[in-house]
Amino acid sequence: MPDLLLLYSLAALGGTLVGSAVVLPRMRRIARLHPSVDPAGLAVRIPSGPRAAVIVAARDEARTIEPALRSLLSQLDPGLRIVVVDDRSTDGTGAILEGIAEGEPGLLVQHVTDLPPGWLGKNHALAVGVAAAVADPDPPEYLLFTDADVVFEPGGVRGAIAHLEDHGLDHLAGAPRVHAASWALAGQIAAFGVLFGLFTRPWSVPNPQSSAHVGIGALNLVRRSAYERAGGHAAIAMRIDDDLRLGKAVKAAGGRSAFVFAGDVASLTWYPSLRAMLRGLHKNTFAGINYSWTLAVAATVFLLLVVVGPFVVAAFPSDWTGASSLARGLGAAVAALHLVGAAESARSAELPRTSALFFPLGILAFLAVLWRSAIGAVTTGRISWRDTSYSLKELRRAAPADPLHSPTESA
Numbered sequence: 001m002p003d004l005l006l007l008y009s010l011a012a013l014g015g016t017l018v019g020s021a022v023v024l025p026r027m028r029r030i031a032r033l034h035p036s037v038d039p040a041g042l043a044v045r046i047p048s049g050p051r052a053a054v055i056v057a058a059r060d061e062a063r064t065i066e067p068a069l070r071s072l073l074s075q076l077d078p079g080l081r082i083v084v085v086d087d088r089s090t091d092g093t094g095a096i097l098e099g100i101a102e103g104e105p106g107l108l109v110q111h112v113t114d115l116p117p118g119w120l121g122k123n124h125a126l127a128v129g130v131a132a133a134v135a136d137p138d139p140p141e142y143l144l145f146t147d148a149d150v151v152f153e154p155g156g157v158r159g160a161i162a163h164l165e166d167h168g169l170d171h172l173a174g175a176p177r178v179h180a181a182s183w184a185l186a187g188q189i190a191a192f193g194v195l196f197g198l199f200t201r202p203w204s205v206p207n208p209q210s211s212a213h214v215g216i217g218a219l220n221l222v223r224r225s226a227y228e229r230a231g232g233h234a235a236i237a238m239r240i241d242d243d244l245r246l247g248k249a250v251k252a253a254g255g256r257s258a259f260v261f262a263g264d265v266a267s268l269t270w271y272p273s274l275r276a277m278l279r280g281l282h283k284n285t286f287a288g289i290n291y292s293w294t295l296a297v298a299a300t301v302f303l304l305l306v307v308v309g310p311f312v313v314a315a316f317p318s319d320w321t322g323a324s325s326l327a328r329g330l331g332a333a334v335a336a337l338h339l340v341g342a343a344e345s346a347r348s349a350e351l352p353r354t355s356a357l358f359f360p361l362g363i364l365a366f367l368a369v370l371w372r373s374a375i376g377a378v379t380t381g382r383i384s385w386r387d388t389s390y391s392l393k394e395l396r397r398a399a400p401a402d403p404l405h406s407p408t409e410s411a
Contacts (some may be wrong), residue, residue, distance in 0.1 A: 005313060009330035012310050016337045024344060026203035033174050033262040035155035036162055049158055050165075051079045052142040053133035057125035059087040059386050062096055064149035064269075069100055069107075071151045076106040080157060081140065083133050084148075085110045087125035087386075108132055119237045121386050126242075127233040134224065143227055145220040145246070149268050150176060156265035160221050163260065170226035170255030173205075173247055174219035174262030177350045179269045186351040187358020188274055188365060192281075193345035195366060199288075200244070202259035205251075214259045215247030219266050222246070226255040238398030240287035240385055263350045278369055283385055285366075286373040291396050296374050303363050310334035311360040335360075 054072055058065050065084075072082050086094040086109065097109045110132050115121050126145060133140055142161055146152075164172045180186035204212035220243055230249035239245040251257045271277035289295040313331030342356035382389050 006324055006327040006330070008305075009310065009313055009327045009334065012306060012334045013330050013337075015306060016310075016334045020337050020341065023197070023203075024341065027197060027344060027348070030203060031163070031258075031260045033163055033260045033265045034159050035153045035265050036158040037155040049077070049079055049161060050142060051138060051140040052081075052144060052157065052161055053130075053140040054080070054082045054144045054146060054157060055126055055129035055133065056082070056084045056146055056148050057087050057122045057129065058084055058089065058093050058097070058148040059121060059125070060089045060091045060093060061148040062089075062091045062093045065093055065096055066100065068147075068149055068151055068268075069097075071153075072157070073100075073104060073107065075152065075154050075157055076104075077158070081106050081108065081133065081136070083108045083110065083129040085112060085125040085129045085132075087112045087121050088115065115388065120240065120242070120390070121388055123233045123237050123239065123242050127237075130227075130232065139224065141224055143222050143224055145217070145222075145243075146266070147217045147268070150218045150266050151268065152266050153264065156262075159265055160219060160262070164221055164223075167258060168256060169206075169258050170223045171215075171247055171250040171257040172219070172221040172260065173202075173214045173216040173243075173257070174221075174260050174265065175216055175349070176218040176265075177263035177267035179267065180351055180355075181269075181272060182274060183352065183355055184358055185271065185274045185277060186346065186355035187342075188277055188362045189270065189349060190342050190346040190351055190355050191359050191362025191366060193349055194341055194359070195363075197345065200259075205247075206256065206258045208251075208256070213244070213248040213251045213257060215243035215245065216259075216262075217243040218268060219262050220246055222250055223255070226250050226253065229253040230255065238390075238395055240284045240383070240395070244288075261348055263348075278365060281366070281369045282373050282376070283383070284373075285370045286377050287383065287395065289370075291377070291392070293374070296370060299370065300367055303367060307338055307363050308360055310338070 069084065076082070084097055084107065086097055094111055101107045101109045110128055112125055112128055115124060130143060133143065142164070144157060144160065160172060160174060178189055180189055200214045201212040202214050204210040205214050227250065230253040233242070235249050236242050236245040247257055271280055289299065310331040314328055314335050339356050339359060342359035343353040346353050346355050377383050377392050381392050383392055383395060
């Protein structure tokens with residue numbers, strides 16, 4: 001047993017060293033998005049520009065919609081329009097939107113009262129928003145999809161468009177700054193960031209030969225021509241992971257895509273507490289792996305052996321684990337490398353780096369959520385999303401093999 005633990009620790013250290021040497025430098029080279037303002041924040045460098053529409057889907061967002069919408073309205077220019085779609089809200093969201101829209105010619109509010117068959121609510125609402133935007137006699141060249149709780153900095157929208165144009169892209173996904181009310185929540189967000197990076201490989205997204213793709217609900221900017229070539233939201237009508245799938249659809253249709261850190265442009269409070277985050281992830285984690293039991297098992301084995309195992313070897317006494325001093329030392333080295341990666345994830349999201357210490361517990365919490373999500377979906381045959389229940393069979397039928405390989409495959 002001690003010899004096996006030593007071999008295991010050596011293998012884990014070798015794999016983690018190689019992975020860290022590949023991943024961390026590439027993550028640090030990912031660009032940061034900046035608003036289109038001067039260093040003092042006094043003047044917008046681009047007072048106007050190509051026509052663009054910001055599309056927001058809102059369902060029961062009375063608590064967050066006004067500050068988010070005010071942040072967008074503060075940077076309106078003659079070429080920018082905002083379309084907000086009230087998706088069957090019951091909490092007064094619609095009335096709030098109508099009140100804000102009075103005297104704001106750059107803001108268009110649409111109301112959805114019924115969900116047609118074959119659509120998820122959010123995807124249908126975004127499609128309605130696009131239809132309203134392109135009905136303009138001078139339709140937008142760019143579409144920015146964002147969530148109803150995201151606050152943009154002045155010049156943020158134009159900054160994103162400028163980055164897309166400067167780099168010749170068709171699609172840009174930006175990770176916002178995330179506010180966390182507790183240390184544990186910050187740690188869980190950092191752990192999620194590590195998993196998201198491993199799953200999507202954002203550094204490889206610009207490579208047209210790579211299967212890597214990405215999308216972020218807070219900031220998904222796309223050229224309208226590329227959006228239409230990809231089939232729009234009709235092509236992903238039943239995808240719970242719509243943001244990721246939009247990025248995948250655009251790239252599969254030949255578009256150029258990239259990922260940036262957008263903390264200087266956009267921010268949000270993703271979840272108010274750790275419990276709320278785990279509850280929220282439960283709804284879409286199984287969908288995020290394409291309802292695949294194979295991926296669920298593979299992810300569990302990988303995370304337990306490569307990520308959690310070294311912490312166990314290093315943390316517990318030898319008479320508990322049978323590990324030699326050398327094996328425990330190697331386990332501690334692997335654990336330290338994982339904590340460095342988690343600290344980098346926290347830094348990227350502008351969270352306290354000390355929250356990385358929560359990392360092993362965050363991974364275990366994620367695995368618990370994954371299996372609860374998968375077992376719950378299979379035993380009930382349904383998945384609940386934004387207060388609407390959908391058949392698992394119907395969702396699986398809408399998730400066939402895609403033109404691009406799974407992002408877990410090699411480039």
